[in-house]
Amino acid sequence: MSKHSPLNSIAFQNHDHSICIDQALALAEQRCHQLHARLTPQRKRVLELIWQSHKPLGAYDLLEMLNQASQKRIAPATIYRALDFLQATGLVHRLASLNAFTGCCAHDSHADCCFFICEQCRRVIEMEGNEVASIIDKSARQANFSYQQLSLEVVGLCPDCRTDQ
Amino acid sequence: MSKHSPLNSIAFQNHDHSICIDQALALAEQRCHQLHARLTPQRKRVLELIWQSHKPLGAYDLLEMLNQASQKRIAPATIYRALDFLQATGLVHRLASLNAFTGCCAHDSHADCCFFICEQCRRVIEMEGNEVASIIDKSARQANFSYQQLSLEVVGLCPDCRTDQ
DNA sequence: AATTGAAATGTTATATTATAACATTTACAC
DNA sequence: GTGTAAATGTTATAATATAACATTTCAATT
Ligand SMILES: [Zn+2]
Ligand SMILES: [Zn+2]
Ligand SMILES: [Zn+2]
Ligand SMILES: [Zn+2]
Numbered sequence: 001m002s003k004h005s006p007l008n009s010i011a012f013q014n015h016d017h018s019i020c021i022d023q024a025l026a027l028a029e030q031r032c033h034q035l036h037a038r039l040t041p042q043r044k045r046v047l048e049l050i051w052q053s054h055k056p057l058g059a060y061d062l063l064e065m066l067n068q069a070s071q072k073r074i075a076p077a078t079i080y081r082a083l084d085f086l087q088a089t090g091l092v093h094r095l096a097s098l099n100a101f102t103g104c105c106a107h108d109s110h111a112d113c114c115f116f117i118c119e120q121c122r123r124v125i126e127m128e129g130n131e132v133a134s135i136i137d138k139s140a141r142q143a144n145f146s147y148q149q150l151s152l153e154v155v156g157l158c159p160d161c162r163t164d165q
Numbered sequence: 166m167s168k169h170s171p172l173n174s175i176a177f178q179n180h181d182h183s184i185c186i187d188q189a190l191a192l193a194e195q196r197c198h199q200l201h202a203r204l205t206p207q208r209k210r211v212l213e214l215i216w217q218s219h220k221p222l223g224a225y226d227l228l229e230m231l232n233q234a235s236q237k238r239i240a241p242a243t244i245y246r247a248l249d250f251l252q253a254t255g256l257v258h259r260l261a262s263l264n265a266f267t268g269c270c271a272h273d274s275h276a277d278c279c280f281f282i283c284e285q286c287r288r289v290i291e292m293e294g295n296e297v298a299s300i301i302d303k304s305a306r307q308a309n310f311s312y313q314q315l316s317l318e319v320v321g322l323c324p325d326c327r328t329d330q
Numbered sequence: 331a332a333t334t335g336a337a338a339t340g341t342t343a344t345a346t347t348a349t350a351a352c353a354t355t356t357a358c359a360c
Numbered sequence: 361g362t363g364t365a366a367a368t369g370t371t372a373t374a375a376t377a378t379a380a381c382a383t384t385t386c387a388a389t390t
Contacts, residue, residue, distance in 0.1 A: 012309075038357085038366080040356095040357095042368080043367095058347075059347070060347070074368095075368095075369070075371080076349085077369085078367095078368065080348065080349075081367080085367095096261035097316060114301070116305065116312070125308065125310075127304055127308075131300050132297055132317075135296050135300065139279075139292055140281065140321065143281060143290065143292075144324040144327075145281050145283075145319075145321050145322070147281070147319050147320075147321040148321040149321075150317065150318065150320070151262060152297075152316070152317045153261070154305065154312050154315040155312075155314050155315070156305065156310050156311045156314075159308075159310065162309075203386085205338070207338085208338095223376080225376070239339095240339095240342080242339090242340085242341080242377090242378075242379090243339065243341095245376095246339075250338095264347095264375085264376060
């Protein structure tokens with residue numbers, strides 16, 4: 001359960017992050033091809049920036065990074081459109097509690113993810129396959145609530161940062 | 166399990182909401198007294214506005230309501246300070262996915278709440294005592310993550326709205 | 331009752347995040 | 361190559377939230 005893959009939520013472990021990046025980009029190409037969606041250079045660039053680390057980035061962070069990298073100025077709408085696309089294709093998540101965006105690490109499903117957010121170093125891991133969804137499902141059924149999507153954001157300290165205390 | 170109480174998350178059921186309001190305000194008085202915190206008229210007014218329904222309100226909604234009710238103009242900072250206080254005393258929750266605030270319905274603990282949000286009528290119920298926290302706790306231990314607080318927001322359709330489809 | 335220090339509120343300005351509306355360019359199917 | 365839809369550019373603005381400092385209110389102490 002700890003093979004090196006961005007899909008295993010290894011953000012809190014020491015790892016060769018270039019592999020995360022490579023895999024994420026490869027997945028993006030593949031996914032977009034399947035969906036007949038266009039991973040344009042701009043969208044790809046945004047995805048690359050998001051994958052520079054496991055720390056979520058705000059839209060204006062991305063904007064600044066893009067504008068420093070090239071000469072031409074880009075406007076917020078451009079970033080938000082790229083982010084909309086990446087979310088729609090399941091390549092990126094928005095973390096509501098941070099107003100920030102992070103690459104999707106999930107193997108199977110982009111939905112019903114659970115995020116552990118380190119409040120100190122800001123790194124995030126994405127937990128897949130936890131039992132939360134099924135519990136919520138049960139609970140929703142009891143309440144006669146038709147559950148469509150959930151977002152679970154857990155704040156705390158990652159292994160590194162908790163020992164630094 | 167369905168006695169009338171705002172503390173039972175009955176937002177999706179027909180109920181006499183004035184009882185919710187009364188109980189919420191009574192709890193607020195009691196809680197603030199215990200904590201030696203001051204439930205000033207302004208803070209109380211904000212809490213009353215939030216409890217007017219089970220639909221979360223944005224800070225600027227509250228601002229507008231306050232400013233229409235009285236003559237003197239109030240600035241955003243005032244609202245946000247009241248909201249900060251109400252959150253700190255555990256009387257109000259902020260729903261990150263909505264940028265909005267809702268009265269706390271929890272019996273015991275203000276923490277680790279789970280919200281079911283109707284995407285159509287906007288009403289929200291707060292689920293307490295579900296098993297999510299313990300699962301997250303287990304999952305966090307496995308990941309060596311020291312979990313401090315979680316927020317779970319589930320979007321879907323309430324019983325009323327799902328039949329209206 | 332006057333003093334006083336902390337808490338609460340007022341006030342002004344500004345930061346941060348996100349979207350609307352319309353023009354232009356680009357890529358692809360035909 | 362032409363037409364069309366998608367993508368991007370551009371400008372303006374909406375929506376949410378906070379910073380910084382002045383003033384007022386409250387309650388404890390003298
Ligand atoms: Zn990595
Ligand atoms: Zn950390
Ligand atoms: Zn009610
Ligand atoms: Zn509803």
